[in-house]
Amino acid sequence: MASLGELERAVMDLLWAGQEAATANKLRDLLAQDSAATDGIAGHQGKDLAVTTVLTVLSRLEKKGLVERERGTRPHRYQAVSSRADHTADLMHEALGSAPDREAVLARFIGSVSESEAATLRKLLGKN
Amino acid sequence: MASLGELERAVMDLLWAGQEAATANKLRDLLAQDSAATDGIAGHQGKDLAVTTVLTVLSRLEKKGLVERERGTRPHRYQAVSSRADHTADLMHEALGSAPDREAVLARFIGSVSESEAATLRKLLGKN
DNA sequence: TAGTTGTTTCTACGCAACGTAGAAAATGGA
DNA sequence: TCCATTTTCTACGTTGCGTAGAAACAACTA
Numbered sequence: 001m002a003s004l005g006e007l008e009r010a011v012m013d014l015l016w017a018g019q020e021a022a023t024a025n026k027l028r029d030l031l032a033q034d035s036a037a038t039d040g041i042a043g044h045q046g047k048d049l050a051v052t053t054v055l056t057v058l059s060r061l062e063k064k065g066l067v068e069r070e071r072g073t074r075p076h077r078y079q080a081v082s083s084r085a086d087h088t089a090d091l092m093h094e095a096l097g098s099a100p101d102r103e104a105v106l107a108r109f110i111g112s113v114s115e116s117e118a119a120t121l122r123k124l125l126g127k128n
Numbered sequence: 129m130a131s132l133g134e135l136e137r138a139v140m141d142l143l144w145a146g147q148e149a150a151t152a153n154k155l156r157d158l159l160a161q162d163s164a165a166t167d168g169i170a171g172h173q174g175k176d177l178a179v180t181t182v183l184t185v186l187s188r189l190e191k192k193g194l195v196e197r198e199r200g201t202r203p204h205r206y207q208a209v210s211s212r213a214d215h216t217a218d219l220m221h222e223a224l225g226s227a228p229d230r231e232a233v234l235a236r237f238i239g240s241v242s243e244s245e246a247a248t249l250r251k252l253l254g255k256n
Numbered sequence: 257t258a259g260t261t262g263t264t265t266c267t268a269c270g271c272a273a274c275g276t277a278g279a280a281a282a283t284g285g286a
Numbered sequence: 287t288c289c290a291t292t293t294t295c296t297a298c299g300t301t302g303c304g305t306a307g308a309a310a311c312a313a314c315t316a
Contacts, residue, residue: 003131005274024292050277055293060274063198074284075292091235093221099212103248108217109244109250118253120231126237133303178306183264188303200310203263242258 002064004050007049010034011057012066016084021070021077028054130222131190135177140194144212147156149198151207156182193245 004012014030015022022030028051035047058078061067066087069079082090110118123128132140142158143150150158156179164174186206194215198205199209210218225235238246 003273007275018167022198051292052278052294053276057274057278059294084227085229085232085233085236088223088233088238091223092220092233092237093240095216095223099216101213102245104211105214105216106245106248107252108213109220110249112217112221114285117230117234120234121238121249122253124235125246131302134294137305177304179263180265181305183301185267186306 002091004066007053007057007082011054011061012080012087014044015067015078015080021079023075024051024054027058027078033041045094115116130219133169135181135185136189139182140208140212140215143195143206143208149207151203151205152182152186153203155186155206163229200202 009111010031011027014027014034029051029056058067060068061077062069066081067078068081080087096102096105110121113121136188138159139155142155149164156177157201159182160256186197190206194209195206196209208215224230224233241249245247
C-alpha cells in the first residue's frame with residue numbers, strides 16, 4: 001500500500017519541498033505554477049486543477065498515512081508525515097523486504113551503485 | 129512501469145524459482161499446487177486457474193519486459209529475463225533514482241538496516 | 257486431407273486505484 | 287440571518303489486473 005499516482009506524487013513533492021504545512025488552496029496554486037513552468041513559453045494551457053481535486057488527493061494521501069492534517073484551523077493545514085528521504089528509504093526496504101535472498105539483492109544493488117555513492121555508503125557504515 | 133499484481137508476482141516467483149524455462153501448463157499446475165499447500169488441510173477449494181489466465185498474465189509480463197518467450201517450440205516456453213535478485217535491486221534503484229537527495233536517502237536506508245546486513249554491506253563494499 | 261486435440265490469441269467483464277470535479281453540507285464572519 | 291470559503295460526498299472516465307470464454311492456429315493421426 002505505498003505506490004503513488006502522478007498527481008499524488010506531485011502533491012507530496014510540494015509538501016516535501018516546503019517546510020511549512022500548506023493549505024489546499026496554496027497547493028493548488030503551486031501545482032498551477034509548476035505546470036505553467038513545465039509548459040514553457042507555450043503558455044500553461046493544461047492544468048488548473050479544481051480545489052476539490054486537490055482536497056480529494058489530500059484525503060487519499062491522509063488515508064495512506066503519508067499526510068497529516070490539522071483539523072483545528074479553518075483552512076485545514078496539511079503536511080507530510082515523514083521526509084522524502086525517509087519515505088524513499090522505506091520504499092527501498094519494502095522492495096528488499098519481500099526477498100528471500102536479501103544478501104544477493106544487496107550484492108546486486110551495491111554492484112550497480114556509482115563510486116561516489118559507494119564512498120558515501122562506506123562512510124555511513126563506519127569503515128572499520 | 130514496474131509494479132506487479134498478485135498473480136503476476138506468483139508467476140514470476142515460480143519462474144525465478146525454477147531454473148528451466150516452463151510452459152504455461154506447467155505453471156498452471158505449479159500455481160494450483162502452491163495454493164493447495166497454502167490452504168493447508170482445509171482442501172484447496174480456491175485456485176484452479178484456467179490456462180488462458182496464465183497465458184494472459186505471461187503475455188502481460190512479456191510486455192513489461194520481465195519475461196521472455198521462446199516462440200519456436202510448440203508449447204512456448206517462458207523464462208524470467210533477469211534473476212529475482214537483479215530485479216529487486218532494480219526496484220531499489222528505481223525508488224532511489226527519482227530522489228534529488230540520494231545521499232540522505234542512503235543514510236536513512238543504512239540507518240534502518242539490521243546489523244548483519246550492515247556487515248554484509250561492509251563486506252561487499254570492502255575497500256580491498 | 258480432414259478430423260481431433262492441445263496451444264495461443266482475441267476479446268471482454270468486474271473490480272480497484274487514481275485523476276478529476278460538481279453538488280451539497282458545514283463553518284465562520286458580516 | 288445571509289454570504290463566502292472550505293470541506294465532504296458522490297460520481298464518472300481511464301487504466302491495470304484477475305479471470306476466462308470463444309475463436310484461431312498448429313500438429314498429429316487416421
